[in-house]
Amino acid sequence: MEIKSTIAALAALAQETRLAIFRYLVVAGPVGAPAGKIGALFKMPLSTLSFHLKELKIARLLESRRDGRSLIYAANFATINQLLGYLTEHCCAGSACAPAVSQPSRKGAAR
Amino acid sequence: MEIKSTIAALAALAQETRLAIFRYLVVAGPVGAPAGKIGALFKMPLSTLSFHLKELKIARLLESRRDGRSLIYAANFATINQLLGYLTEHCCAGSACAPAVSQPSRKGAAR
DNA sequence: ATTATATTTCTATATTTCTCGAAATATGGA
DNA sequence: TCCATATTTCGAGAAATATAGAAATATAAT
Numbered sequence: 656m657e658i659k660s661t662i663a664a665l666a667a668l669a670q671e672t673r674l675a676i677f678r679y680l681v682v683a684g685p686v687g688a689p690a691g692k693i694g695a696l697f698k699m700p701l702s703t704l705s706f707h708l709k710e711l712k713i714a715r716l717l718e719s720r721r722d723g724r725s726l727i728y729a730a731n732f733a734t735i736n737q738l739l740g741y742l743t744e745h746c747c748a749g750s751a752c753a754p755a756v757s758q759p760s761r762k763g764a765a766r
Numbered sequence: 767m768e769i770k771s772t773i774a775a776l777a778a779l780a781q782e783t784r785l786a787i788f789r790y791l792v793v794a795g796p797v798g799a800p801a802g803k804i805g806a807l808f809k810m811p812l813s814t815l816s817f818h819l820k821e822l823k824i825a826r827l828l829e830s831r832r833d834g835r836s837l838i839y840a841a842n843f844a845t846i847n848q849l850l851g852y853l854t855e856h857c858c859a860g861s862a863c864a865p866a867v868s869q870p871s872r873k874g875a876a877r
Numbered sequence: 878a879t880t881a882t883a884t885t886t887c888t889a890t891a892t893t894t895c896t897c898g899a900a901a902t903a904t905g906g907a
Numbered sequence: 908t909c910c911a912t913a914t915t916t917c918g919a920g921a922a923a924t925a926t927a928g929a930a931a932t933a934t935a936a937t
Contacts, residue, residue, distance in 0.1 A: 662780055668857075669776035670895085674769070678856050690914060700897050705915055707895090724904045724913045735857050739850065745789050746779075746846050781925085801884060811927050816885055818925090835883045835934045 656737035660715065664738045667714035672697060673707045677716055680730040687729030689722070767848035771826065775849045778825035783808060784818045788827055791841040798840030800833070 656664075668674050676693060694704045708728055711717040715734045719726050767775075779785050787804060805815045819839055822828040826845045830837050 658782070658785070662782060662785060665776050665780035665785075666894095669773055669780045671769070671773055672895095674773060674776075681857050691912090694914090701914065702898075702916080703896055706897090709915085710894095721904085724911095726914065732858070735853070739853055739858070742846070742850055742853075746792050747843070747850065777924095783925095802882090805884090812884065813886080813928075814926055817927095820885085821924090832934085835881095837884065 656734075656741040660734075661738060661741045663714040664716060664734060667711050667716055670707070670710075672699070672703075673711055676707060677711060677730060680717065680728060681732075681735075683729070685729055687718075687720075687727045689725035689727050691725065693728065767852040771845075772849060772852045774825040775827060775845060778822050778827055781818070781821075783810070783814075784822055787818060788822060788841060791828065791839060792843075792846075794840070796840055798829075798831075798838045800836035800838050802836065804839065 668677060675697060679693065679696065680687060690701070690704065690708060693708075694701050697704070708717065708719075712719060712728075715731055717728050718731050719728045721727070779788060786808060790804065790807065791798060801812070801815065801819060804819075805812050808815070819828065819830075823830060823839075826842055828839050829842050830839045832838070
């Protein structure tokens with residue numbers, strides 16, 4: 656992933672509403688969810704929701720397809736993967752990004 | 767990593783200058799580099815540089831220590847680790863974030 | 878003490894992002 | 908065709924961020 660798209664993805668996720676929407680759609684999986692359903696969940700004007708969906712889509716973190724009158728949004732896992740790849744490669748490696756320091760270990764440290 | 771600090775870290779990195787500075791300091795490692803040296807590399811007014819260093823520091827992505835009249839900045843690897851952890855846990859898992867798609871594999875894919 | 882170096886803070890301005898009502902577009906059904 | 912539903916685009920104001928010159932702070936050297 657190049658720097659421009661990295662910045663775009665970071666900026667898209669660096670907003671509470673959008674991060675929440677994205678997380679929701681990650682859980683929803685490839686099936687996704689229609690804009691209306693998302694709007695009902697995260698209560699806000701539909702124009703505001705639409706703005707955030709657009710931002711996420713521009714950053715290629717979401718994809719959308721039409722189903723009747725509904726637009727179904729779904730997470731684009733390739734992009735989040737690429738972002739993770741970039742961060743791991745450029746912002747960790749070299750100086751080793753292993754659990755160098757603390758890291759509370761809240762869960763079972765899966766994988 | 768909780769949501770607030772996640773947003774803070776994402777926002778801090780979602781800016782070309784700051785991402786470049788952070789990448790530079792990741793490579794520099796724990797030794798870090800003085801503000802002046804960074805300013806010489808990324809040509810910009812020192813007040814602008816200072817603003818960005820502060821943003822990165824507030825997001826806990828950088829740490830600083832004084833050495834004589836210089837302030838040495840260094841990457842905080844714990845924070846970038848935690849960010850990666852958050853993204854992996856909340857924005858990938860569930861629906862599997864394995865190399866689902868492309869992923870050019872430029873390097874030797876260490877670790 | 879005085880002066881020089883290193884860097885930050887202050888202040889103002891420019892730019893971008895966010896929010897949301899109103900109007901527009903797209904699709905499906907009667 | 909006309910109406911209802913689903914959602915986006917437009918337009919404008921509010922809030923947050925970015926840029927940078929000038930002044931302030933901190934340390935070191937003379």
